[in-house]
Structures are given as structure tokens and as C-alpha cells.
Amino acid sequence: MTRYRWVASQKADDFPVTVACEVAEVSPSAFYEWAAKEAAGPSDAEIDEAYLINLIVDIHADTDQTYGSPRMDPELRRRGYCVNHKRVERLMRDNDIVGVTERKKVRTTLPATGAPPLPDLVEQRFTPGTPDVAWCGDITYVRTGEGWLYLSSVLDLGSRRLLGWSMDDNMETTLGADALTMATELRGVDLRGTIFHSDRGSQYLSARYRELCDRLGIRQSAGRVATCR
Numbered sequence: 001m002t003r004y005r006w007v008a009s010q011k012a013d014d015f016p017v018t019v020a021c022e023v024a025e026v027s028p029s030a031f032y033e034w035a036a037k038e039a040a041g042p043s044d045a046e047i048d049e050a051y052l053i054n055l056i057v058d059i060h061a062d063t064d065q066t067y068g069s070p071r072m073d074p075e076l077r078r079r080g081y082c083v084n085h086k087r088v089e090r091l092m093r094d095n096d097i098v099g100v101t102e103r104k105k106v107r108t109t110l111p112a113t114g115a116p117p118l119p120d121l122v123e124q125r126f127t128p129g130t131p132d133v134a135w136c137g138d139i140t141y142v143r144t145g146e147g148w149l150y151l152s153s154v155l156d157l158g159s160r161r162l163l164g165w166s167m168d169d170n171m172e173t174t175l176g177a178d179a180l181t182m183a184t185e186l187r188g189v190d191l192r193g194t195i196f197h198s199d200r201g202s203q204y205l206s207a208r209y210r211e212l213c214d215r216l217g218i219r220q221s222a223g224r225v226a227t228c229r
Helices: 003-012 017-024 028-040 044-062 069-078 085-094 173-187 207-216
Strands: 134-144 147-156 161-168 195-198 219-222
Touching: 003 017, 003 028, 017 028, 044 069, 044 085, 044 134, 044 147, 044 161, 069 085, 134 173, 147 173, 161 173, 173 207, 207 219
Parallel strands: 134 195, 195 219
Antiparallel strands: 134 147, 147 161
16 A cells, blocks of 8 residues: 555544654645545546556567567557657666566466456457447556556447546456446446457456446457457
8 A cells, every 4th residue: 555545544534634644754735636636547648658568568578578679669560559769768668678588478467267268259350430339458557656556447449438447556356347337337328238358367357357247238358368459
């Protein structure tokens, strides 16, 4: 738990904010600034950067961590993400992503073991053209002044609109469930038959997440581990 989150928990218990801030060694003004940003949620630029970082991490893992920025830039372009090479260098530097040799492959998404299989209902058709035909979701992480926070998001593939999001300091099932719940509340329409596509991470294949999708009438679809493709 971050210091600001601890102060927020004390505030919820009617503990004086000024005293809690003093104990946590943060200023009240900094806490209120954090609380305002937390309530507003991540900006479009922060979400875009989080997706880019996650894609870089996935490529880094897929290539056995051998890609540095000179090879990362053309690979991103090959995958349809055009970005300035200086930005790629900065993001890799800021997130300690360095090309190495003969290093063990690392995945950022843990596959679910023992979970029933899910079909791939999208099959890389990521432009249905109509809202609520297919949604997709992913979990990534964002570096903040208080450390790393995990971001779960739900995107409508037809409209390219961000429908739901959730942030926390862990990747439990509730992170993805909260984002999906927010998305369904925002749409406020009958979603029976809508596809939700994700990777095969344990958060999405858990019994609790499957029950949520069944209750909403949403059909689950899954690509490979650590990627929605």
C-alpha cells in the first residue's frame, strides 16, 4: 500500500487527514492532489503510454529479452504502432528494459493452469465496425510517483472507445472485474452476445471472472498468453 493510499484509508475511518499525513510523512496538499488525480482516473496520454510500455515489455519477452531500442523501434512499426525512436529509447530507459543475450524468457502475464479452455472468437478481426460486437481487455502497469500501479482496461473494438478501467497495486481478479463492471454500467444496454477478448491470464480465466461474464451474457474469447492476438 502506498503512503497516499494509507492516508486515504485513515481518512475513510474518520482519522484527521493532517495527522495521518504527518505520520505518513507527506504533505496534506500533496495528498489532496493525489486524491484528485485518483478520482479523475488516468488521462488518455497515460493510458496510451501504458499500452506502449506493455507492448514493449511483451516484445522484449517474446524475443528472449534480446531487443534493445534500435531493434524495438522497427518491430513496433511492424506491429502497427508508429512511435518516435527517441520516445522508445526513453520508455525503455525509464523502465529498465535493456537488450541482453542468453537471458531466460520472462512473461508479464501468468497463464491459468487447470482452467477450462476458451475459444478465440475474434481470430485477429479487430475492426468489427459496430459498437458492442467485441470488446477487449488487458492488464498493464504504470510507473507513478508512489511506485508501480496495475491498470486494467476494457476497449470497444468497434468504436475504439475506452469503456472501463481500474487501477490497484495488485493484479487480483477484482482488478479486471471492476473494469468490466464499469464498462457495462457505462454502456447501459443489453450486452448479451457481446464478445470479450483477452489473453489467457489467470485473472480472466478465473471462476469469478467467468461467472461475471455469464451473468452479463458476455461471451469470453481468448488469444495467446500475454497477448490478445
